[in-house]
Amino acid sequence: MRAGDSMSEKVKLIYGSHEYSYPVVTGTENEKGVDISSLRKDSGFVTMDYGYLNTGSTKSSITFIDGEKGILRYRGYNIEDLAEKASFPETAWLLIYGELPTDEQLTAFRRLLTENALVHENLQSFFRAMPPSAHPMGILCSIMNAIGLFTPRFYDDENKADAFGLMVASLISKIRTVAAFAYKASIGEPFVYPDAEKSYCANFLNMMFSSKARNYEVDPLLVKALNALLIVHADHEQNCSTSTVRMVGSSHANLYASICAGICALWGPLHGGANQAALETLLQIQQSGIPLRDVMERAKDKKDSFKLSGFGHRVYKSYDPRAKVLKNLMQELFNHSHFSDPLLDIAFELEQLALSDEYFKERNLYPNVDFYSGILYRAMGIPANMLTVMFAIGRLPGWIAHWKEMHDDPSSKINRPRQIYTGPAERAWIPLNNR
Numbered sequence: 510m511r512a513g514d515s516m517s518e519k520v521k522l523i524y525g526s527h528e529y530s531y532p533v534v535t536g537t538e539n540e541k542g543v544d545i546s547s548l549r550k551d552s553g554f555v556t557m558d559y560g561y562l563n564t565g566s567t568k569s570s571i572t573f574i575d576g577e578k579g580i581l582r583y584r585g586y587n588i589e590d591l592a593e594k595a596s597f598p599e600t601a602w603l604l605i606y607g608e609l610p611t612d613e614q615l616t617a618f619r620r621l622l623t624e625n626a627l628v629h630e631n632l633q634s635f636f637r638a639m640p641p642s643a644h645p646m647g648i649l650c651s652i653m654n655a656i657g658l659f660t661p662r663f664y665d666d667e668n669k670a671d672a673f674g675l676m677v678a679s680l681i682s683k684i685r686t687v688a689a690f691a692y693k694a695s696i697g698e699p700f701v702y703p704d705a706e707k708s709y710c711a712n713f714l715n716m717m718f719s720s721k722a723r724n725y726e727v728d729p730l731l732v733k734a735l736n737a738l739l740i741v742h743a744d745h746e747q748n749c750s751t752s753t754v755r756m757v758g759s760s761h762a763n764l765y766a767s768i769c770a771g772i773c774a775l776w777g778p779l780h781g782g783a784n785q786a787a788l789e790t791l792l793q794i795q796q797s798g799i800p801l802r803d804v805m806e807r808a809k810d811k812k813d814s815f816k817l818s819g820f821g822h823r824v825y826k827s828y829d830p831r832a833k834v835l836k837n838l839m840q841e842l843f844n845h846s847h848f849s850d851p852l853l854d855i856a857f858e859l860e861q862l863a864l865s866d867e868y869f870k871e872r873n874l875y876p877n878v879d880f881y882s883g884i885l886y887r888a889m890g891i892p893a894n895m896l897t898v899m900f901a902i903g904r905l906p907g908w909i910a911h912w913k914e915m916h917d918d919p920s921s922k923i924n925r926p927r928q929i930y931t932g933p934a935e936r937a938w939i940p941l942n943n944r
């Protein structure tokens with residue numbers, strides 16, 4: 510029996526004198542689900558699961574997470590190994606196509622990334638039309654959608670393997686150019702075009718920070734850090750933005766439209782936007798000198814909407830393995846180079862306070878991927894409002910992999926949850942003069 514097949518094991522549901530039974534679905538790592546898809550037909554009941562705390566929306570062979578043990582694997586490979594040994598393009602290939610690329614496949618993929626790094630020149634007017642104060646996530650989403658309009662043949666050809674491969678490489682390559690152009694537009698500098706001689710990450714840093722007015726040497730330590738950052742963000746199974754991509758894609762909306770919906774979902778401060786919020790909290794602490802204990806008290810106060818961004822996770826109930834990778838990377842970067850940052854000590858101290866605090870311990874609130882990523886990006890010179898854009902560049906291969914998995918599955922259906930209606934019962938129309 511294959512992982513994910515329904516087993517002869519059943520779960521029984523008893524309501525009054527009726528008994529219903531539903532098949533158990535077991536995953537590769539022995540995680541169990543109950544397939545209740547026929548429950549409404551059998552009994553008239555729908556299941557209620559606010560915020561999908563306990564809903565498996567699909568079977569998936571892309572990413573495995575064990576939130577209790579702090580395990581994260583892409584296609585079976587541990588995140589720690591990938592972050593240390595793989596390149597981001599290699600990881601993207603692994604997520605999308607299921608296996609590590611051969612030498613030949615990786616060379617061809619890198620060539621496609623290089624050849625498709627430019628965005629259409631007409632898009633320059635889009636960047637210029639945006640107000641300089643526009644949030645880069647808004648710009649990213651608008652322009653990624655617009656890019657689709659410049660290559661409409663992809664909408665029709667996405668079922669053909671070659672066209673899909675080209676579309677994927679084009680998206681992964683162009684998102685980095687769009688992000689760098691959005692930044693340059695926001696600071697009023699001319700765009701720096703992609704350089705065919707540079708690797709994926711070095712090219713991005715060069716487009717962000719070089720200019721005719723100053724020399725910019727891409728630092729290999731920062732390239733290594735950026736590569737690992739993008740890898741740890743590359744997928745995280747059915748999170749809010751990925752579920753959004755799948756939801757939108759389930760109506761057979763094209764890949765560009767589905768990705769843009771994912772970018773919008775990622776923007777929120779409870780999801781990808783938490784990295785900006787976490788960094789801003791550290792900056793405020795540094796600038797105002799507010800005692801860390803006061804920050805902790807605010808985070809615990811139920812009357813205060815403030816939360817300690819970068820802590821807590823829906824799935825991880827122990828240390829987020831991605832935060833561990835980033836913490837190690839950060840220590841390596843700051844201990845063995847000229848980089849330094851006063852926020853580092855504040856972050857370490859805040860983490861220690863949280864890990865020993867009863868409120869945080871009881872609720873299993875540990876640092877998540879967003880807690881340390883901001884400090885690493887700061888070392889590169891990337892400003893706080895670009896952090897969620899960086900997350901989106903990293904997450905793009907995961908979104909594409911999930912869209913493809915759903916698209917290739919002939920049994921997938923349009924996603925359409927049910928509800929329990931709690932509004933008024935039927936009532937008679939009231940003419941305007943009687944209201």
Ligand code: ACO
Nearest residue numbers: 778779780781783808816817818819820821822823872877
């Ligand atoms: N600071 C203070 N209290 C918190 C925090 C936090 N960061 N996170 C959770 N809590 C508290 C909640 O208030 C709640 O308390 P209660 O049981 O007394 O009501 C309890 O811990 C459980 O939290 P929920 O919000 O119910 O957990 P949920 O799984 O719905 O939310 C989430 C998870 C959104 C990540 C939450 O922990 C949070 O808001 N964290 C801060 C934002 C953040 O860092 N988001 C990034 C997540 S990683 C990612 O998306 C890439």
